[in-house]
Amino acid sequence: MKNLKPSFEVIHPSFGNSFSYSRYRQKKNNKARVWHYHPEIELVYVNGGAGKRQIGSHISYYTDGDLILIGSNLPHCGFTNELTGNKSETVIQMKPTFLGRDFLEIPEMKNIQTIFDRAKGGIAFYGETKEKIGRKIEHMAAQSQFNRLLTILSVLHDLQDSKEYKVLNAESFLLETEVQDNERINIIFNFVKDNYRRQISLDEVAEIVSMTVPSFCRYFKKISNKTFTKFVNEYRLVHASKLLAEKPMSITEICFESGFNNFSHFNKSFREFTGKSPTEYRHELQSVFN
Numbered sequence: 001m002k003n004l005k006p007s008f009e010v011i012h013p014s015f016g017n018s019f020s021y022s023r024y025r026q027k028k029n030n031k032a033r034v035w036h037y038h039p040e041i042e043l044v045y046v047n048g049g050a051g052k053r054q055i056g057s058h059i060s061y062y063t064d065g066d067l068i069l070i071g072s073n074l075p076h077c078g079f080t081n082e083l084t085g086n087k088s089e090t091v092i093q094m095k096p097t098f099l100g101r102d103f104l105e106i107p108e109m110k111n112i113q114t115i116f117d118r119a120k121g122g123i124a125f126y127g128e129t130k131e132k133i134g135r136k137i138e139h140m141a142a143q144s145q146f147n148r149l150l151t152i153l154s155v156l157h158d159l160q161d162s163k164e165y166k167v168l169n170a171e172s173f174l175l176e177t178e179v180q181d182n183e184r185i186n187i188i189f190n191f192v193k194d195n196y197r198r199q200i201s202l203d204e205v206a207e208i209v210s211m212t213v214p215s216f217c218r219y220f221k222k223i224s225n226k227t228f229t230k231f232v233n234e235y236r237l238v239h240a241s242k243l244l245a246e247k248p249m250s251i252t253e254i255c256f257e258s259g260f261n262n263f264s265h266f267n268k269s270f271r272e273f274t275g276k277s278p279t280e281y282r283h284e285l286q287s288v289f290n
Helices: 107-121 127-142 145-161 179-195 202-208 213-224 228-246 251-257 263-274 278-289
Strands: 020-025 041-047 051-055 058-062 066-070 088-094 123-125 165-167
Touching: 020 127, 041 127, 051 066, 051 228, 058 228, 066 107, 066 127, 088 127, 107 123, 107 145, 123 127, 127 145, 179 202, 179 213, 179 228, 202 213, 202 228, 213 228, 228 251, 228 263, 228 278, 251 263, 251 278, 263 278
Parallel strands: none
Antiparallel strands: 020 088, 041 066, 041 088, 051 058, 066 123, 123 165
């Protein structure tokens, strides 16, 4: 099981800055393909395109780009690949104390402390907020070190003021975990990522984290606020959503390619998950991708 070793990412601030700023053209960000975590808070802007969002126990499919804020030590996966079709991806990573341990305690920084706390569950922003903040983030590439700092403070303040957001993980998601828990979570998520196309037994996944099946089921429900079976099915449905939007495959082919072995069960699950049948979902998205 060496290939399931979780990834702890070490992040260094950009030269002359107290935080890391990276901008990638199209599919050039190849660092974050596996589940990983780090103490830094991460702000990601994907300019255009469509892809998967995997943050904590949450999985979903985004279209027309994305703006997400990920809390400290919250496991997540990369958001772009060769199929995303994005123009660029900008990633900002900052330690919760990047402004100094006491700086967030002053009254003027209350909004930033609040958004950092909310980010523990992962936040997706949409609408005008996504467009406005996305432009600000991209303009940082040409700014001086001092102006970059002023911009990131402004961005964090604006994100806290925005009403156009969705918290991705339930409040009960355990974020303040020990190192052992971080490793265990990453092993489980990496295993699902690599094996969702086939049937996964509870015995199998419990064994790789050295737990009994009952203990594993209780642990996973406590960690993610959902059963392991539901998590795997949601992962498969998000993959199916991406195929429906991007690949000229039949719905039957997509069903089996996504790990479902029963077409009627796939149809029923997809409707429960998205509120639409696979056919309706594909028709609705055609205008976005054509």
